[in-house]
Amino acid sequence: MLKKITISGGLDKDGILENIRRLDICVGEVLAVVGPTGSGKSQLIADVEQYAEEETLTGRSILIDDQPLNKNENKNLSRYLVAQVSQNMNFVIDMSIEEFLLMHAQVRAIKEPSQIVKDVLSITNRLSGEPISLSMNLTQLSGGQSRALMVADVALISNSPVVLIDEIENAGINRLQALEILTGQGKIVLVVSHDPTLILMAGKRVVMKNGGMYKIFETTSEEKKILKDLIKIDKKFVCLREQLRSSKSIRAVEQKKEEVAGWPKF
Amino acid sequence: MRFAIVAGTPSSGKTSVMIHTIRHLLAEGFSVAVCKIDCLETSDDERYGRLGIPVAIGLSDYICPDHFYVANLEEIENWAKKQMADILVLETAGLCHRCAPAVHGCLSICVIDNLIGIDTPKKVGPMLSTADVVVITKGDIVSQAEREVFRYRVENINPQARILDINGLTGQGSLSLKNEILNSGTLEEISGKELKYSMPAAICSYCAGETIVGKSYQMGNVKKVDFGGEE
Numbered sequence: 001m002l003k004k005i006t007i008s009g010g011l012d013k014d015g016i017l018e019n020i021r022r023l024d025i026c027v028g029e030v031l032a033v034v035g036p037t038g039s040g041k042s043q044l045i046a047d048v049e050q051y052a053e054e055e056t057l058t059g060r061s062i063l064i065d066d067q068p069l070n071k072n073e074n075k076n077l078s079r080y081l082v083a084q085v086s087q088n089m090n091f092v093i094d095m096s097i098e099e100f101l102l103m104h105a106q107v108r109a110i111k112e113p114s115q116i117v118k119d120v121l122s123i124t125n126r127l128s129g130e131p132i133s134l135s136m137n138l139t140q141l142s143g144g145q146s147r148a149l150m151v152a153d154v155a156l157i158s159n160s161p162v163v164l165i166d167e168i169e170n171a172g173i174n175r176l177q178a179l180e181i182l183t184g185q186g187k188i189v190l191v192v193s194h195d196p197t198l199i200l201m202a203g204k205r206v207v208m209k210n211g212g213m214y215k216i217f218e219t220t221s222e223e224k225k226i227l228k229d230l231i232k233i234d235k236k237f238v239c240l241r242e243q244l245r246s247s248k249s250i251r252a253v254e255q256k257k258e259e260v261a262g263w264p265k266f
Numbered sequence: 267m268r269f270a271i272v273a274g275t276p277s278s279g280k281t282s283v284m285i286h287t288i289r290h291l292l293a294e295g296f297s298v299a300v301c302k303i304d305c306l307e308t309s310d311d312e313r314y315g316r317l318g319i320p321v322a323i324g325l326s327d328y329i330c331p332d333h334f335y336v337a338n339l340e341e342i343e344n345w346a347k348k349q350m351a352d353i354l355v356l357e358t359a360g361l362c363h364r365c366a367p368a369v370h371g372c373l374s375i376c377v378i379d380n381l382i383g384i385d386t387p388k389k390v391g392p393m394l395s396t397a398d399v400v401v402i403t404k405g406d407i408v409s410q411a412e413r414e415v416f417r418y419r420v421e422n423i424n425p426q427a428r429i430l431d432i433n434g435l436t437g438q439g440s441l442s443l444k445n446e447i448l449n450s451g452t453l454e455e456i457s458g459k460e461l462k463y464s465m466p467a468a469i470c471s472y473c474a475g476e477t478i479v480g481k482s483y484q485m486g487n488v489k490k491v492d493f494g495g496e497e
Binding site for chain 1: 380
């Protein structure tokens with residue numbers, strides 16, 4: 001069973017050694033990857049995805065339990081080690097959700113496929129807006145529903161020990177719950193994000209700069225307090241959005257003004 | 267000289283994948299020559315030409331491109347040898363999917379993409395099942411689940427092949443294809459080598475330029491649809 005992965009430092013965009021020479025991520029940990037656009041976040045994720053062995057642009061190598069992964073010998077391990085959810089992914093297969101999930105469960109040799117399909121559906125519907133049913137076609141799903149289904153599928157059927165998440169905050173799904181679901185079951189999670197709440201939900205974060213890993217921060221206890229406040233704000237925000245979406249009057253918002261005044265000070 | 271044959275479904279990114287791969291080969295000091303076989307028109311010579319390497323184009327025009335391809339293998343090899351190439355990349359435009367360009371002793375690469383549909387690996391036929399290396403592209407735009415199911419289907423059709431995920435736009439993964447090419451053995455001479463899969467017989471009046479529809483205009487090797495014994 002996988003215990004940790006290690007990112008062994010390479011070069012930044014100018015070919016200079018990146019600051020961080022070694023970064024361990026253990027099972028159950030969430031690492032946020034942050035930094036301005038173009039700073040190298042997606043490349044870092046890509047290096048992990050292909051278990052780089054100093055051959056990519058960055059010269060980084062990825063160690064699995066302190067060993068480089070021999071891609072040829074461990075064909076099965078390498079195939080199922082990493083699962084990814086990104087903002088650019090779509091379902092392109094013209095098939096019912098049930099048929100497709102059963103097919104995926106078969107590929108992953110799941111023992112009770114019909115049960116897992118039900119579980120995937122219930123998680124999907126917890127994450128997204130209008131509920132979907134198993135008989136619907138994959139291509140009928142909205143962007144948010146698709147993303148919710150991808151998250152549920154990666155969490156339950158792919159069930160890889162390493163999960164890479166790329167900017168799911170823009171998907172229009174409950175992103176905090178999505179992260180919770182994905183981090184469950186002792187996985188290693190790397191989450192690329194610009195969203196303060198998601199970033200602080202991670203135990204540590206690596207700040208990217210000019211293509212290199214620049215600095216690592218552990219989430220401090222003070223930041224965790226701020227996170228609690230952020231989550232409260234987020235809940236209010238979701239609540240307001242639900243009210244507006246479900247054609248309730250804006251007065252409902254005003255009634256909560258007192259609570260609004262009690263929001264944390266920054 | 268190493269001889270790599272590249273085929274694949276239309277628009278799967280054969281040329282893009284090979285351009286990234288060839289860049290890695292050039293960076294290591296190898297000299298590469300490329301020949302592209304197509305039917306009527308191609309602009310891939312310009313794309314390959316930008317790498318500053320020798321490029322040849324073969325347009326089959328009125329001849330079946332796969333037969334044209336086989337009939338020219340010796341000539342293409344000779345041309346590449348004259349260019350002092352260490353590696354010859356021969357890209358052919360797949361087309362009817364009945365033929366497979368793979369030749370024993372060459373490295374055959376089949377490029378397909380995640381968007382062609384989950385049942386298509388079956389239809390791609392011998393081009394896929396005889397390949398030494400299968401490259402799957404466009405993995406970044408489909409769901410993880412579809413990637414896994416697609417790969418599984420490809421593995422069922424060709425269990426021996428090494429399967430590589432490559433992003434044709436960014437080149438991610440193309441280093442492994444470079445390694446596959448370097449690990450493939452060199453070929454003394456293509457003459458006398460054998461196709462892994464025979465090409466279909468199709469010598470009928472339409473091969474010879476006939477254009478009128480109808481039984482009385484058909485000659486040679488003509489096959490009819492079987493509608494289940496109604497006649």
